Amino acid sequence: WCKRPKTLKEKETVAAEAILTQRANWKNVVLAVENLERAGILSMEKILTCGLANLELLIRPSGFYRLKAQRLKVLAGFIVDECGGTEKAGGMFTEQLRKGLLSLKGIGEETADDILLYAFERPVFVIDEYTRRLAKELKLTDDFSYAHLQQVFEQGLGRKNYALYQDFHALIVIDGKVK
DNA sequence: CACCAGGCCCTAT
DNA sequence: ATAGGGCATGGT
Numbered sequence: 390w391c392k393r394p395k396t397l398k399e400k401e402t403v404a405a406e407a408i409l410t411q412r413a414n415w416k417n418v419v420l421a422v423e424n425l426e427r428a429g430i431l432s433m434e435k436i437l438t439c440g441l442a443n444l445e446l447l448i449r450p451s452g453f454y455r456l457k458a459q460r461l462k463v464l465a466g467f468i469v470d471e472c473g474g475t476e477k478a479g480g481m482f483t484e485q486l487r488k489g490l491l492s493l494k495g496i497g498e499e500t501a502d503d504i505l506l507y508a509f510e511r512p513v514f515v516i517d518e519y520t521r522r523l524a525k526e527l528k529l530t531d532d533f534s535y536a537h538l539q540q541v542f543e544q545g546l547g548r549k550n551y552a553l554y555q556d557f558h559a560l561i562v563i564d565g566k567v568k
Numbered sequence: 569c570a571c572c573a574g575g576c577c578c579t580a581t
Numbered sequence: 582a583t584a585g586g587g588c589a590t591g592g593t
Contacts, residue, residue: 408575410575411576412573412576413573413574413591414574414591415574417590417591420590420591421590428576450590451590452590452591453587453589454588456587457588480577494576494577495577497575499575499576500575500576515574517575519574520574561572565574566574
């Protein structure tokens with residue numbers, strides 16, 4: 390994503406990408422998103438109401454497409470039905486939202502935090518493969534568990550600011566891709 | 569033609 | 582608690 394999502398559509402797109410990118414080449418995620426865009430299914434409401442078989446077909450390039458179609462449905466159901474939509478969820482506490490996301494099948498810590506940071510603009514630092522590698526190379530710590538790494542980065546960055554976290558994480562990903 | 573990519577769940581020790 | 586297998590496609 391590499392850019393701050395501003396519009397509602399951009400935020401919901403990123404939420405979908407959080408699932409599509411699970412163990413997938415980013416180029417393939419782009420193909421899947423382009424398909425969704427063409428079909429006009431780039432919103433939580435449309436994902437919730439469109440046919441499962443159709444959704445599977447559209448996101449096929451991203452791999453694990455049957456699992457991911459289910460996961461998208463579950464996520465959309467949570468956001469639309471439980472939260473009253475992406476906008477309405479703004480009134481919920483971050484911890485409550487995180488617990489809710491983590492209770493969904495197919496959404497683990499990284500995916501949940503991706504959604505919290507980019508779709509809900511909560512100051513939650515995302516720990517992914519690239520972040521983990523960076524922490525290892527720089528020997529920032531010897532405890533590479535998710536919770537501890539997250540605490541290390543959040544402490545290190547000082548201010549709890551979602552835009553700062555978005556930009557910093559994007560830079561880690563860009564740097565990681567250069568290899 | 570192999571091997572891999574920004575996870576996560578389930579099962580068997 | 583923790584290691585290992587399954588999920589699936591297109592890129593390199």
